[in-house]
Amino acid sequence: MQQENIVRKTTKLAFAFIALAGAIGTAAYADESSRGDGRDGMTMRLNKVMKDSNGTITFDQFSDAMDSRLKKMVADNGGKLTVEQLADALEKARFEQMAKRIIARYDAKGDGTLTADDITAREKKVFAMLDRNNDGKIEKSELPGRIGQHGQGGGSDNDDDSSMQ
Incomplete structure (x- = not known):
């Protein structure tokens, strides 16, 4: 029974992490996929891990395959990330993406x-x-x-x- 609760908790944490990674990837790193929702990039990373590990993925492999930028942001901010810090990073990433598109469109040389x-x-x-x-x-x-x-x-x-x- 205790083993079953651990498995459920780990599964819930994994799904929560997927949802969080997808939400962050969608907003900040839309350039990772042609659809702009972050799922293609995540799917590609997970498929690569699954192929490299005979069709299964452990949580550690899953965690390694996920976008480490969010973890780096947390680490860079003393182990905690506030809403304001995350919003600033998301806004900066969004505007950097827009700036890249504008430069690409106008840059004749x-x-x-x-x-x-x-x-x-x-x-x-x-x-x-x-x-x-x-x-x-x-x-x-x-x-x-x-x-x-x-x-x-x-x-x-x-x-x-x-x-x-």
Whole structure:
């Protein structure tokens, strides 16, 4: 009976750890999987461990396969991680991911930096794509559906569209 309780407790802890790792992985490290939910990366790591260990995984193997970044964050903060510290780390990771995507989208030279020339080059490219009749002006009818719809944002045709710069 005591052995059964230990197994149940260990199983519950393992599932709790999976849920926690998945939640942290989803929010902070969405780049690990194409779906952005962190599950593919975890599944790949667990499949590798299972393959390397003849189809079974011990808790120690499971723990080693999980993302160690959360454990490192706890260790780096004196063995405890507050909501504020975790939120700051998640926010930083999210904004770093956004910054990487923006740099990749605008960086014309591919050197990992963003310059005013890169921004202008990107704007010219997008403008040219929107100016379908090549008259040097974008008319409302040339805007993509969501942007060019009447009453966008609760306004009317007479509203100033300066927010679309």
